[in-house]
Amino acid sequence: MCGIFGYLGQDEAAPILLDALRRMEYRGYDSAGIATLCNGRLQRRRAAGKLTSLANLLVRNPILGRVGIGHTRWATHGKASVTNAHPHQSSHVAVAHNGIIENFREIRVELARHGITHDSETDTESAAHLCQYLLNQGMTPLEAARNTVQRLEGSFALAFLFEEEENLLIAARRYSPLVVGHGKNEMFLASDVIALAGLTSTVTFLDDGDLAVISRSGLEVYDFTGARAVRHRTQVSIDSTSAGKGSHQHFMAKEIYEQPRILAAAIKKLGEDAKLLVPDSIVQAVADSAQIELIGCGTASYACQIAEYWFENLAGLPASSGVASEFVHRHRRLEKDTLGIFVSQSGETADSLNALRHMRERGGRTLAVLNVATSTMSREADLVMPIHAGIEISVASTKAFTCQLIALVTLAISVGYQRGCIDKEKYEHHLDELGRLPGLSSAALSCDAEARSAAQEISGSASVLFIGRGTMFPLALEGALKLKEISYIHAEGLAAGELKHGALALVDSNMHVVALAPSGPHFTKTVSNTEEIKARGGQVLLLSDTQGLEVAPTGGWKAMTMPAIDPLFAPIIYAIPLQLLAYHAAVELGTDVDHPRNLAKSVTVE
Numbered sequence: 001m002c003g004i005f006g007y008l009g010q011d012e013a014a015p016i017l018l019d020a021l022r023r024m025e026y027r028g029y030d031s032a033g034i035a036t037l038c039n040g041r042l043q044r045r046r047a048a049g050k051l052t053s054l055a056n057l058l059v060r061n062p063i064l065g066r067v068g069i070g071h072t073r074w075a076t077h078g079k080a081s082v083t084n085a086h087p088h089q090s091s092h093v094a095v096a097h098n099g100i101i102e103n104f105r106e107i108r109v110e111l112a113r114h115g116i117t118h119d120s121e122t123d124t125e126s127a128a129h130l131c132q133y134l135l136n137q138g139m140t141p142l143e144a145a146r147n148t149v150q151r152l153e154g155s156f157a158l159a160f161l162f163e164e165e166e167n168l169l170i171a172a173r174r175y176s177p178l179v180v181g182h183g184k185n186e187m188f189l190a191s192d193v194i195a196l197a198g199l200t201s202t203v204t205f206l207d208d209g210d211l212a213v214i215s216r217s218g219l220e221v222y223d224f225t226g227a228r229a230v231r232h233r234t235q236v237s238i239d240s241t242s243a244g245k246g247s248h249q250h251f252m253a254k255e256i257y258e259q260p261r262i263l264a265a266a267i268k269k270l271g272e273d274a275k276l277l278v279p280d281s282i283v284q285a286v287a288d289s290a291q292i293e294l295i296g297c298g299t300a301s302y303a304c305q306i307a308e309y310w311f312e313n314l315a316g317l318p319a320s321s322g323v324a325s326e327f328v329h330r331h332r333r334l335e336k337d338t339l340g341i342f343v344s345q346s347g348e349t350a351d352s353l354n355a356l357r358h359m360r361e362r363g364g365r366t367l368a369v370l371n372v373a374t375s376t377m378s379r380e381a382d383l384v385m386p387i388h389a390g391i392e393i394s395v396a397s398t399k400a401f402t403c404q405l406i407a408l409v410t411l412a413i414s415v416g417y418q419r420g421c422i423d424k425e426k427y428e429h430h431l432d433e434l435g436r437l438p439g440l441s442s443a444a445l446s447c448d449a450e451a452r453s454a455a456q457e458i459s460g461s462a463s464v465l466f467i468g469r470g471t472m473f474p475l476a477l478e479g480a481l482k483l484k485e486i487s488y489i490h491a492e493g494l495a496a497g498e499l500k501h502g503a504l505a506l507v508d509s510n511m512h513v514v515a516l517a518p519s520g521p522h523f524t525k526t527v528s529n530t531e532e533i534k535a536r537g538g539q540v541l542l543l544s545d546t547q548g549l550e551v552a553p554t555g556g557w558k559a560m561t562m563p564a565i566d567p568l569f570a571p572i573i574y575a576i577p578l579q580l581l582a583y584h585a586a587v588e589l590g591t592d593v594d595h596p597r598n599l600a601k602s603v604t605v606e
């Protein structure tokens, strides 16, 4: 979602701002803009659409200056247009904003009473006008910024640039992330640490309620009342190499294809972190809990749903899963010793963060299973377990999903062993099988041609159903999400056993159904369900291993051959053909695969 970048230094700001905004493109946006100070005067350039439009505008109409702010906007209040693009300006101040200012209508009405009108439909413009109004009352920039943020309700990361203030940027955060980068005689401000790649690795993460005063000589942090706050610098390693697509046409393809290497590295690192054979504090915390709640959004929530089976079946722990946006509406009394496991690639998803805070307020302990180790969630959770997927750029989550599953199954196995639900022999067997996953993921990738051919057919479909049983049911939900989010084909995931309870009515010769049926305890029943579909003319794509495909009745639409796998780990490997199917369908339909319409990588508003 929206990205903010600020620069204050010795070089021309515009190219630095533009480059940094490019590094945040993956987050999703639909307009962009920058503002700089040239000889003390504010100048702005904004454009709707992709950053190339802004870059072209800057070629035709450049702006100079050694201090500036930039923004990529994902529309919330008002359409994606030049007028609504950030930074917003009110004579002597320009403002870039991430988040939602909930009381902006109230502020608009108040400002209107003073004759101040708005050009845009955005909530952000009100913050700029309010700040200017306070400057007009004789306040200094710092006082005006502080009094502005005191008035705002909702979530925000804000960057302020003031006319005639060549050595000043002010930033404020509440719930939306911001990080300050320290360079040599130059300073940076970013809403996403990846934007600092190649610029600096020395950073200060701002906390909620921080007001940062940035000058070329450094950073001072205050709270919103004006009291000084101490924030420490840290070193981060920002992998800028992940920002390339390699030989692939899209980031999504690159991220699907690097799974064998990434899974191998993740398993190795988890072994070091979680000390599989000697339970560490995380394993102990889970083992000691009386109840587990697994919470996430979208793909991460399906990882949670799969892990629910694992924690119950391997570790004998009562577990339930749910989506973060609904968890906050539940006020069920928490069992004593409830542990909330929050799964998130970004660690910045607003709904997941709210759910984590809701859990903490109610006395539950929290474990965050994260990809971005420097995220807000990593600082707020009691315990953190990294998944080691590396930077994921494509909006559609692929390698992060399989790495989330690896982290969660590893934890469930370790907890099961710790609690005595799994004996040593079984435990070691599971670890051996875990070690085979990178090789099996390579084998799963070899179904690419089959996936491409199946995708050609479903790309003409109005709707596709995905079915499975056990852990293959939440994986069916994930398969459907992946297809709809990047190809825009309607898709639905179902527990195969639920078909007869309603959805079978949808099946006719136009309906394509993807059935996930690895050999194992649910194979026979799932295949019976596919027969019911075929009997009604439905087109079935059966995903199974050689053994399964040999015994399954022939006919239907197509089959895809998966490697034979222990059913426990099947969702990790069967995720791959679903990713390929969605990818090829999207390419076939010519959608913007890495930046699907209306979506953002990191969903930082509720």
Ligand code: AGP
Pocket (backbone or CB within 6 Å): 296, 297, 298, 299, 300, 343, 344, 345, 346, 347, 348, 349, 352, 395, 396, 397, 398, 482, 485, 600, 601, 602, 603
């Ligand atoms: C995945 O393909 C989606 N784009 C989306 O569902 C995503 O998984 C969800 O928004 C959660 O994001 P997070 O893992 O960063 O919290």
